[in-house]
Amino acid sequence: MADTIAETVDLLYTIDQEKLDVDQLIALGTALATLAQAERLEQINERLRTIQQMLTTMAHRSIVDGPR
Numbered sequence: 001m002a003d004t005i006a007e008t009v010d011l012l013y014t015i016d017q018e019k020l021d022v023d024q025l026i027a028l029g030t031a032l033a034t035l036a037q038a039e040r041l042e043q044i045n046e047r048l049r050t051i052q053q054m055l056t057t058m059a060h061r062s063i064v065d066g067p068r
Helices: 002-013 022-065
Strands: none
Touching (some): 002 022
């Protein structure tokens, strides 16, 4: 997903903003803000995956090693 976000941002930055009317500029700003939010959510999702993997590893070790 991150590649898609980056590619879309790159594409949006190639738009010549001087040729856009006010409504189009608002739409462009909204699109950029939405993509920034999506990128942040993807970062949060990655961190949650890492935490889940760590918890899963700890749970498996607890089962194998038994209580301490």
